[in-house]
Structure formats: C-alpha cells, structure tokens
Amino acid sequence: MIQMKLDVKKHYKKIIVISLAVILVGTIIGALIYLSRAYPPMTEALEVLESGDDITVTQTKNWIVFEPKNKTNEMAVIFYPGGNVEPEAYAIINREIAKQGYLVIIVKMPFDLAVFAPKKGRKVMEQYPEIISWTIVGHSLGGSMAAKFVYNSPNSFTNLVLLAAYPAKSNNLSMSNINVLSIYGELDGVLNQPIPDTLDLLPVNKTTVLEIEGGNHAYFGSYGEQKGDNPATISRADQQNQTVATILDFLGSI
Template identity: 35%
Template sequence: MGRRGEQNAPLGGGGQGHGKRHRVRRVLLGMVVALVAVLLVLYLGIHIYAGSYSHATATAREALETSSDVRVKRLDSGDVLFVPSDAGRVSAALVFYPGGKVEVTAYAPLLRRLAERGIACALTRMPENLAVLAPNAADRSRGELEDALRVAGCDPLNVPWMMGGHSLGGAMAASYAGSHASEYRGLVLLAAYSSGDISKSGLSVLLVTGTRDGVLNRDRYNSCLANLPSDYREVRIRGGNHAGFGSYGRQDGDRKATISGGEQVEATVQAIVSLAGSL
C-alpha cells in the first residue's frame, strides 16, 4: 500500500502542474483578447472621429493640373508633388504636412504657387488626415520629391530643404524637423507652434498667422515661442484666418476673413519665398 501511495504522488503533482499551466494560458489569452479589443475600440474611435473632415474645394482640385510652369504628380502613396517644369529654376524644396482633419489636396493652391516661384514641394498625405498618426511620413515624401527632382535634372542635395505644415500638421512638422535638423535648414509653421524645444536646432523658423484666426490657441502659441531659435521670423497676415492657408471652406470656431483666400495664400507664399532666399 505504501509503495502504491509513493507511485501515485508524482502523478498527482503532474496533474497540478498541468492545471496551473492551463490557468496561466487562459489568463494570457484573456489579456491578449482584452488588448485586441481595446485596440479595436481605439481604432474605431479614431476612424469615427476622423470620418468627418474638411474636403478640398474645386479651386484646390484645379491646382492639381500640370501646366507649362509646374509638373504635378499624384502618387500611389497619396502624396502630391509640385515641381517647377524648368529644373534650373528650383531654388529650394519643401515637405509639407496638412492640418488635422483636412483633405490633403486642400493645400494644392499654396504649394502650386510656391512651385511657380521655384520651390519644389511634397504634399504629404496622412492616415485619417491626422499628422499625429504618422509624424515621420516625411521620410517617405521627401524621398519621393528627391527622386522627382533627379528625373527633372536637378540635384536635390544642391538646394536647401524646408519642413512645414499647417495647424496640427505644423506641430508635427516642427517635431520632425527638430529631430532631423541636420537634414533641413528651414521650418515653416502656418497657424502652428512647436511644443518641443528646438531653440538649439539651427533651423531658420518662419511663423505665419492670420489676425482673424479663431482656432489657434494664442496663449499656447505665445508660450511656445521660447521653444524656437531666437532669430525666428513672424508674419501676421491682416484679415487672414485659420482656414485661409488651405482651400477647404469654413472651419468650426474660425472667424470670418476680411481678405480672400487667394490673398492670404499669396501673402504666405511671399513670406516662404523670402525665407527660402535666406537659407
């Protein structure tokens, strides 16, 4: 009888070990299921939130046409390139991030005019129209623009590069430029600010805002000026508002502009061309 008890003991211990492993697997499986559920809810929440966005106007769509002055190329990635037809006129290059919940092509009028002035541009498409979901998207769009410049007969390494963006896109552009300062010489912030400290980055920074902007958080904007290099430039467009940097209609919370969208875009182009000329 004693020997039988000794023989059965290991079997009982093995059963307990197997049950414990089974419970651990069930707990781990439950954690994985819960994590997947949380991620799914988060994804659906973002998708629903971003589902209502500002669409590009007919004016913006017209700016996507290639002309004798500017070659426009829409890529499979969703990015849009604007390259001066005469490669010898390329004086600088700009990678641009669109504002939050705004269709990327809404900024075609602005970037087209810049290309007409010799600045090659890459308009970077964002997932769900939110730059915060892909802050490093410039890795892709800059490479695309470099390739296009080479095909056009321009060496992309011989021109100064700028990062830029509008609103949320500007904030993400500032973050990207700050961590890639050796690759860029200028930063263009349209109704935007840098939350991170880039004061020692060596970047030449241009800030452009409209005096009728009802969306930009002015207190936050002013407090973040300390994050910029001390020689930053600031341009305030009299009568311009928040939405006027793109072509997507009225934006909730914004004030009515007292100048046309075309006038605001032209004033912005002049400021950016001036910055590019100083790099």
C-alpha cells in the same frame, strides 16, 4: 444555495463583459466616424491639380508632387497638411511656390492626421536624394508635427515654416540652428495658444514672424470654414497670396 450564488456571479460577469465590448465597439465606431470627416478641398483647389505648361503635377498614394518644368532651385519643400484636412486643399499655395522653381511635395497622412506619421517626410527625402536643401512647411497640427520631425532630425532641414502652428514644449527648438518662419492669422480662433506666447520655443535670432491682419486659421488652405474659427476680414485669396509671398521672400533670403 452555493450554486445559485455562482450562477449570479457568472451572470454579472457576462453583463460586464458584454458592456465592455459594447463600449469598445462604440469607441471604435466613434473614432472611425471622426477620422473619416476630413475637410474636403474646394473646387478652386482641385482645379490646380492638373499639369500645365509650367508645372507637372503627380499624385501617388503617399503624396502630391508639384514639379516645375524649369527647376531652378536646389532646395525642395515638403508640406504637412492640417489635421482632418484633405491634402488637396493646400494645392493652391503649394503650386504657387513651385512656380518659382521649387520642387514641392504635399505629404498624404494616415487618416489625414500628421500625428500618426510625423516622420513620413523622410520617405520623400529618400525619393529625391539629389536635393541639397530641404524646407518643411506645416499648417496647424501638420506644423506641430513638422516641428517634431525637425526636433528629432536636427540636421535634415535648412528651414521650417509654421502656418498657424507651434512646437510642443517637448520639441523645444529654441537652441536649434534651423531658420524658422512663423505665419498666423490675426483672427485665428482654433489655436489653443496665441502664437506670440509660443515664440520662446523657436530660435531667438533665426525666427521671422508675420501676423496676417484680418486672417484666420482656415484660410491657409482651401477647404471652407473651420469649426471654432473666427471669420476673416480679408479674402482667402488675399491671405494665401500674403503667405506665398512671405514664404518665397524667406526662402530667397537664405
């Protein structure tokens, strides 16, 4: 009788162990599927990844570099892509910024999620020690992680540009001395909070805000429509042109 009870206990333990193993494997598989479903770049973004008369484009396993052949600025730009978006999707706006003489580097994130490497931009800065002033730009999750990087490295950056993004409350930048530009689309359907409700996390007298009328969340990049987003009433090109012009005005005023 005692032996039977022991056998039953062993049987149930075996079932529990197998069940937990199945759950763990299922969770891992689910996570891998999720992490592998990044939004790919559209054709027009891929087309500007070739070097030209004005810009040299270099790709490595860690970043994409847009280097103007007539570099006129001592400031460089680091760009953090949005979550689950392939970095090439941001080629258009970053190449346009580089055309004005800025060295621009898009950082490739692990699993296309900046949350896994919020300080990866430090490797870029170490690669270009001659740069005097750094601006970091980020879209969506990439913007939040850029803000986290700034929060943890307050003397490393001159400017922070947030595209449809805001800092976490734990990364409050309201007392920071950094210059901030916040741009968002009027019809954004992805953000958890409206941008105006998060502005208290940014420096009061050093923050510039632009709402793009008719813009949405996804049109800052070139990766198609995004789940949960609202349709824009302006074109993708229009939103990106407004974004680039505003960033260049912001950088030029510093």
